[in-house]
């Protein structure tokens with residue numbers, strides 16, 4: 202046994218997160234990181250179009266309107282779609298730390314059914330950092346930031362380099378992305394910051 206665990210509870214030795222000095226200002230909208238991202242991309246007609254804003258700690262908030270294309274049962278959001286909205290919001294926390302990270306583990310509690318047309322108010326924060334692992338928690342509330350609690354999640358993200366995407370992504374999309382100066386600028390912003 203290696204003793205390694207993927208549990209979303211920070212281990213001994215984990216440290217509190219530090220907001221990067223170049224993190225987006227509180228209230229600033231964090232734009233889509235990729236046009237064709239199912240979570241936030243404007244180029245995906247049935248995507249979630251999650252819109253994330255920086256918080257004043259190592260946290261973000263977001264809104265997501267459940268559309269007809271997101272149903273799992275009649276008139277209700279699909280659980281996997283809701284988990285995606287949480288994943289997207291949690292993933293945006295990388296902007297607050299200025300690190301690139303991918304979801305390693307995402308545990309979700311579904312507390313209330315979420316009807317189509319609901320605006321979900323999502324909030325996510327980094328709770329601890331341990332080496333390359335970023336521990337985070339998120340909530341989703343119905344109708345407003347203080348609305349009924351519908352979703353709760355805990356997650357572990359793992360820091361990676363840009364090479365992770367270049368190595369694993371389908372070549373056509375990687376080449377198109379590398380040819381887009383705006384996209385390259387986003388990646389560089391993370392890489393030049395320690």
Ligand SMILES: CCCCCCCC(=O)SCCNC(=O)CCNC(=O)[C@H](O)C(C)(C)COP(=O)(O)OP(=O)(O)OC[C@H]1O[C@@H](n2cnc3c(N)ncnc32)[C@H](O)[C@@H]1OP(=O)(O)O
Pocket residue numbers: 205206207208234240288289290291292293295296302303304305306332333334357359361
């Ligand atoms: C702005 C951006 C918004 C993005 C929003 C959307 C986010 C996403 O959905 S990302 C896509 C979904 N996720 C993925 O595709 C990830 C797929 N997995 C992988 O690529 C790899 O398994 C990866 C990178 C997570 C880890 O691999 P690798 O770099 O080799 O890590 P490895 O050296 O084994 O482990 C490093 C540490 O992470 C831990 N770890 C590895 N995998 C996991 C995991 N799944 N869960 C928790 N911890 C993990 C290890 O235990 C280790 O911890 P320690 O340092 O304490 O021993």
